[in-house]
Amino acid sequence: MSGLKTLRIGPLASIQDQGRPGQLQQGVSCSGAADLLALAEGAALLRQGADLAALEMAGIGGLFEATGDLRIALTGAPMQASLDGEPLAWNASHQMQTGQKLEIGAARKGVYGYLHLGGGIDSEVLLGARSAHLMSGLGQLVAAGDLLPCGPDRSREVGLGLLAEDRFQGGALRIVEGFQSELFDAEVRARFAHTAFKRGSRANRMGVEMISDGAGFAAAGQLNILSEVILPGDVQMTGDGKPFVLLREAQTTGGYPRIGTVLPCDLSKVAQAQAGVDLHFTWVSLEEGLALQAKHDAMVKALPSHCKPLLRDPAMMQDLLSYQLVGGVISAQADPFETGDNT
Amino acid sequence: MTCRNAGAILSGGYWVTQSRFSFPIIRSAGLNGMLVTFADALSEPSNRATLAFSEAVKTRGWPGVQEVSTSLASVFLRFEHEVLRHEALKDLLWGLLAEQDWQQAALPAGRRLWRVPTVFGTELAPQLAEAADAAGMTEAQAIDSLGSARVRVLTIGFAPGQPYLGPLGAEWNLPRQTELTPQVPVGALVLAISQFVLFATTAPTGWRHVGQTGFRGFQLGAEDPIALRPGDEMIFTPVSRSDYDRYCLDDRHFGGASQEEIPA
Numbered sequence: 001m002s003g004l005k006t007l008r009i010g011p012l013a014s015i016q017d018q019g020r021p022g023q024l025q026q027g028v029s030c031s032g033a034a035d036l037l038a039l040a041e042g043a044a045l046l047r048q049g050a051d052l053a054a055l056e057m058a059g060i061g062g063l064f065e066a067t068g069d070l071r072i073a074l075t076g077a078p079m080q081a082s083l084d085g086e087p088l089a090w091n092a093s094h095q096m097q098t099g100q101k102l103e104i105g106a107a108r109k110g111v112y113g114y115l116h117l118g119g120g121i122d123s124e125v126l127l128g129a130r131s132a133h134l135m136s137g138l139g140q141l142v143a144a145g146d147l148l149p150c151g152p153d154r155s156r157e158v159g160l161g162l163l164a165e166d167r168f169q170g171g172a173l174r175i176v177e178g179f180q181s182e183l184f185d186a187e188v189r190a191r192f193a194h195t196a197f198k199r200g201s202r203a204n205r206m207g208v209e210m211i212s213d214g215a216g217f218a219a220a221g222q223l224n225i226l227s228e229v230i231l232p233g234d235v236q237m238t239g240d241g242k243p244f245v246l247l248r249e250a251q252t253t254g255g256y257p258r259i260g261t262v263l264p265c266d267l268s269k270v271a272q273a274q275a276g277v278d279l280h281f282t283w284v285s286l287e288e289g290l291a292l293q294a295k296h297d298a299m300v301k302a303l304p305s306h307c308k309p310l311l312r313d314p315a316m317m318q319d320l321l322s323y324q325l326v327g328g329v330i331s332a333q334a335d336p337f338e339t340g341d342n343t
Numbered sequence: 344m345t346c347r348n349a350g351a352i353l354s355g356g357y358w359v360t361q362s363r364f365s366f367p368i369i370r371s372a373g374l375n376g377m378l379v380t381f382a383d384a385l386s387e388p389s390n391r392a393t394l395a396f397s398e399a400v401k402t403r404g405w406p407g408v409q410e411v412s413t414s415l416a417s418v419f420l421r422f423e424h425e426v427l428r429h430e431a432l433k434d435l436l437w438g439l440l441a442e443q444d445w446q447q448a449a450l451p452a453g454r455r456l457w458r459v460p461t462v463f464g465t466e467l468a469p470q471l472a473e474a475a476d477a478a479g480m481t482e483a484q485a486i487d488s489l490g491s492a493r494v495r496v497l498t499i500g501f502a503p504g505q506p507y508l509g510p511l512g513a514e515w516n517l518p519r520q521t522e523l524t525p526q527v528p529v530g531a532l533v534l535a536i537s538q539f540v541l542f543a544t545t546a547p548t549g550w551r552h553v554g555q556t557g558f559r560g561f562q563l564g565a566e567d568p569i570a571l572r573p574g575d576e577m578i579f580t581p582v583s584r585s586d587y588d589r590y591c592l593d594d595r596h597f598g599g600a601s602q603e604e605i606p607a
Binding site for chain 1: 370372373374376378380383385409410411412413414415417419421424429498499502504505507519521536543544546549561563568573
């Protein structure tokens with residue numbers, strides 16, 4: 001069986017897929033990849049389903065050896081990557097031969113980088129998914145010596161690249177009001193949207209702290225409201241009125257009040273914000289939020305058609321030339337893939 | 344169980360509390376969620392309504408509804424907006440709400456009563472004294488009160504298989520701590536706002552750790568990994584430390600807990 005042997009690995013790397021939606025009644029968090037868009041990009045680059053599992057690497061990658069011929073793709077936070085010492089393009093798919101070594105270094109921007117295998121990582125399915133969810137005792141961190149086995153790979157195509165959406169430098173987070181928004185005065189909600197936040201130092205796959213100057217954003221009766229269902233993207237205020245944006249790995253219920261819910265399509269931006277990055281919230285109506293999400297979903301659906309052959313892969317050069325002659329889309333002057341950083 | 348929700352009065356067939364809302368209410372949750380809430384304070388009737396209404400929604404099987412779950416006093420629905428519009432779903436829910444008085448509805452069938460050997464206080468559960476003090480009781484009175492309460496699994500949440508249990512009497516309506524306790528172990532019985540949580544995982548909490556059990560609500564790999572179901576009932580029987588140790592040794596999954604069917 002083909003796979004990648006982990007020779008060295010960063011401290012917070014885990015196997016992630018789209019998680020476990022549909023089990024809230026049993027207290028099972030949705031969880032899954034912190035940057036779902038990166039998961040979809042990897043699937044598009046490898047011409048496979050977005051439901052397959054990949055390796056999520058927080059901040060830094062590792063060193064891996066191929067135990068058989070296999071395909072890989074690299075997405076999410078751009079990291080230094082090389083194959084037997086030769087630099088590899090990020091946001092691209094590549095071929096690995098048996099015994100070749102893949103080295104992935106530190107993130108140049110963003111937090112979570114992803115290493116995808118052709119056929120996905122075929123690890124054990126726990127409560128319907130391969131995602132590690134440490135607090136729930138599901139799976140564990142990937143450690144040196146671990147083998148990441150490939151599932152059945154139905155494609156052979158490699159050497160594709162993708163212009164990835166830049167969600168690595170913070171910016172605006174679109175937010176809709178929810179069932180607890182009215183616990184916050186209109187003045188507090190307005191001030192919330194006019195406040196410049198930075199991502200705080202407390203952040204993990206469950207949630208991300210937002211810090212700002214000035215007063216907090218407290219709700220009335222904050223410590224005594226009933227625990228209620230948590231949705232990914234909910235912005236929870238702790239006792240001192242400090243906002244945390246909850247991510248997909250958050251617990252299923254919580255008693256701290258939530259001022260609103262960040263759109264699912266903006267959660268990659270939250271997860272990928274490094275400490276100190278500027279972020280702010282923009283209220284949108286439910287209708288606007290649905291339209292923005294629909295637009296994002298359409299973009300994700302179209303990802304496979306946006307994967308184009310990398311210019312520097314000689315094996316694909318013939319195809320690329322014919323593509324350029326026919327489509328005339330790729331510009332030699334503005335080639336995003338030359339730098340190896342396609343974000 | 345009696346309703347101990349001091350702020351609630353019965354009005355026009357629905358429980359209302361001292362808030363701006365009259366219940367039940369239906370509100371959107373995120374982009375593709377809807378929340379039907381029966382009260383903003385915990386009471387037996389509102390939890391009964393929640394459990395019964397959730398079953399009814401599942402039975403209807405409306406196209407586009409992807410998930411139905413309950414919290415303490417609310418039913419949450421996740422749905423496909425492309426199949427079922429927000430307004431259409433609200434209409435369906437209002438129609439179903441009008442069909443009967445959900446506060447008086449029968450609880451789901453197949454419920455069980457669990458009796459769980461529990462050490463209250465000691466170094467295993469170091470916040471009993473503090474909680475008793477806050478409730479105006481001695482430790483012995485607190486153990487009598489908490490150890491004899493028959494509580495319902497109001498909902499399962501926060502972590503896999505982890506129950507919220509209650510309601511306890513109003514004397515146990517203690518606020519959460521402002522500071523988190525960094526970690527409580529699996530089987531920890533913690534208390535706040537007239538409820539217990541029986542920890543199914545090791546986690547930080549803002550609730551007070553008053554008892555310790557050998558009960559594991561979530562066991563990966565077991566035939567039924569999640570032991571409890573909403574509507575089940577539990578009694579935390581006080582035992583000595585030595586008995587507790589023996590129960591845990593003999594029964595590594597449930598710490599000597601027994602279960603029996605509750606007749607419908």
